[in-house]
Amino acid sequence: MTSDSKSAKEFLESYEPGDYPSIALTADLVVFAVSAGTLNVALVRRGGHPFKGALALPGGFVGPEESAEQAAKRELAEETGLDLGSLPVHIEQLATYTSPERDPRMRVVSVAHLVLLETDGTVLPAIAAGSDAAGAAWHPVHHILRSNDLAFDHLKILQDGLGRLAGKMEYTTLAARLLPDEFTLTQLRTVYDAVWDTTLPAGNFTRKMMPHLKDTGRKARAATGGAPAALFAATDRHIHPPLAKPTTHLTR
Numbered sequence: 001m002t003s004d005s006k007s008a009k010e011f012l013e014s015y016e017p018g019d020y021p022s023i024a025l026t027a028d029l030v031v032f033a034v035s036a037g038t039l040n041v042a043l044v045r046r047g048g049h050p051f052k053g054a055l056a057l058p059g060g061f062v063g064p065e066e067s068a069e070q071a072a073k074r075e076l077a078e079e080t081g082l083d084l085g086s087l088p089v090h091i092e093q094l095a096t097y098t099s100p101e102r103d104p105r106m107r108v109v110s111v112a113h114l115v116l117l118e119t120d121g122t123v124l125p126a127i128a129a130g131s132d133a134a135g136a137a138w139h140p141v142h143h144i145l146r147s148n149d150l151a152f153d154h155l156k157i158l159q160d161g162l163g164r165l166a167g168k169m170e171y172t173t174l175a176a177r178l179l180p181d182e183f184t185l186t187q188l189r190t191v192y193d194a195v196w197d198t199t200l201p202a203g204n205f206t207r208k209m210m211p212h213l214k215d216t217g218r219k220a221r222a223a224t225g226g227a228p229a230a231l232f233a234a235t236d237r238h239i240h241p242p243l244a245k246p247t248t249h250l251t252r
Helices: 003-014 068-080 141-147 154-168 174-178 185-196 202-212
Strands: 024-035 038-046 059-061 089-097 108-117 133-140 213-219 230-234
Touching (some): 024 068, 024 174, 024 185, 038 068, 038 141, 038 154, 038 185, 059 068, 068 089, 068 108, 068 133, 108 174, 133 141, 154 174, 154 185, 185 202, 202 213
Parallel strands (some): 024 108
Antiparallel strands (some): 024 059, 038 133, 089 108, 213 230
């Protein structure tokens, strides 16, 4: 054993973690899905203190043998029944929240994750409360943001999640992760309208998006009396020039 390794071993043997402030780690999730032209977020009703009865993002404490992402997936399944291992989903780490005042119980740091669930634009995945949640349901995102009423700092996390999604949609095809692998241009534009809370002109949207989509050669099943619409798939190409999110939205 070298002197360096011996000194490192001695250091670890004498190290006292209790000499330092205890900080807990949680994982929270911003889970988005689109239905009927509305962007929705999965929220739980807290069953216990603090913030008992308040709406909150699903999430909870990270176990000693878990990563933050593993804890996020476990907590989401426990609190809402949504199993990210069996659903078509996109998940990415959003941000870390470290304000000393964010939790009244103790110093708690949260690693938040952004989750996009695939839907056909009409039916939301079923969710149901479990474990310590008194309730679980989908809520319109823009309504929740205007109500300004979530537990902890979850309103800020929700705002950041929406900002991440809305911003990336300007220059990537991330919006397609809220749709099946094959979709119509109308379905894709509906996602943009729902996330950006606006109404985009159909012709301009089609012209800008077409170079970044792959025509599958297939058609969607036609509505009664309507012509079948072409089905597209997203590419990994960046949108250039980017789509510009409207600074003011039209009345929907």
